Amino acid sequence: MTITQLYYVLAVAENQNFTKAAEKCFVTQPTLSMQIQKLEDQLDVLIFDRSKKPIELTDVGKKIVTQARNIVNESYRIQDIVDQQKGFIGGEFKIGIIPTVMPTLLPMFLRNFIKKHPKVKLKIEELTTEEIMARIKDGHLDAAIAATPLEDENIKERVLYFEPFVNYIPKNHRLHKNKTIDIADLDVDDMLLLEDGHCFRDGVINLCKVFKSQTEETFQLESGSIETLIRLSNEGLGMTLLPYLHTLEISEKEKENLRYFNEPTPAREVSLIYHKSGLKMQIIEALQDVISGVVRGAIAFQNVKIISPLPK
Template identity: 70%
Template sequence: MTITQLQYVLAVAEHKNFTLAAEKCFVTQPTLSMQIQKIEEELNVLIFDRSKKPIQLTDIGQKIVNQAKNIVIEADRIKDIVEHQKGFIGGEFRLGIIPTIMPTLLPMFLNNFIKKYPKIRLIIEELNTDDILLRLKNGHLDAAIAATPLEDEKIKEIVLYYEPFVAYIPENYVISHKTEIEVSDLNLDDILLLQDGHCFRDGILNLCKSQSVSTKNTFQLESGSFETLIKLVDEGLGTTLLPYLHTLDLKEKDQSKLRHFKEPKPAREVSLIYPKNELKIHIIDALRTTISGVVKGAIAFQNVQIISPIQKK
């Protein structure tokens, strides 16, 4: 049995389809099927129940897949050890970033990183937190940047910075005269939210968890864009909350509508997250060092109250 054969088994287990698995492994379907058949013959067991659609793992097949994951990870670790010993920082590195962090943080560090580490081929995907966690566990991402803590025992988290929530309030709103606000000043009925699936939305709901939502609103909107929410606030249709870094790009006339919270400021914790197997840890360390260096001057809040990105029931 070979590492390549085990990789084919893992691909079929994930995609539940021989043809799709072959495409992902960049081999023909007959080649992949033949190699899996060889390992089944060697072990004298069936790994997959081919009579079911989609293809399912047999009971022994599930145990084999669990062990195969460990073997493939440890094989990859050998490459890591050699590259680290040689001082080589390069190769492909797949990074996921959640949508409410990508537009503000990525431009701050990307240029510095690719100049400093030209041998790394950085592949960046914008994904929500659930997709990021799934891909990290399946080995389709090497690391990610997300709001934490995520309370996942299979994931490690390195805090990069704390980012306060900032209220965006229309003119003549009931609290627009205040220079600093408290959570109790907010009315959840008036807050325009990002659509379901965004952890920033869940953070706001956790922040305002003591409030109930009225059903008397004349409209309900959930958007995937802060820009849309800002424009609706400008039209007097409600209020919203923004991450601090997003407020730095607002026009001067819009900056006057921002209201910061009193200390300890409610904030999200932004971290670099990665699987506990710590593959490519030398690249993860390089990424952490680069990001920490550029955000230090832009965002340095310590007296904060961390709001969970996981919606509390």
């Protein structure tokens, strides 16, 4: 049994096709098939049901894939040990970022990080929290930036910053005249929200439920982007809540519609998350250092109340 054979098994399990898996592994399809066949012969089991289209794992194959992923990940740790011993920070690093963080945070830290660590090749994807969690556990992401806490024993979290919620209230709204807002003033029924799948939406709903035990999840309107929510709010279709960093990007005229919460300010916790196995820790620590440094000067709020991003 070799690590290469296990790597090939993982590729077929992911792609459900021997030809595609071979392309991803940069080998010929006969070579990949032969190595997997050798492994099956050695173990005297079938890992894949080749009669199914697409190919499926057998019951024992599913257990083998789980263990193979652990073994392959642990083999990568040897290179990590060598890199850390040499003080080397480099190589490919795959990171996911949730949509409500990506447009504001990425421009703040990316140039600084590239300049400081030019040997790191970042591969960045915008993904929902659900997609991020699945890909970290499958080994397809090295780390991610998401709202926390996520309460998953397989995921480690390093807090980067606390980002307050800010009210965006158009002039015709009942709360526009208020200089500050209490959480109790909010009514989810006249609020514009992001569509399902966004953890920021779940945070807003959880915030509204702090004072309203019975909240029907039927909304006036939902959208896929914060920019669209602002435009719809400007049309008088309701108020919305924005992440604080997003408020720094809007026009001066639109800033007249911002209203801050009374303290303690409700906020989301944004963290760098990664698998508990802790691969490529030197890059994770470098990211934390750079991001924390640039955000520290942008967010000055101290007295905050963290709102969970988990749907309830």
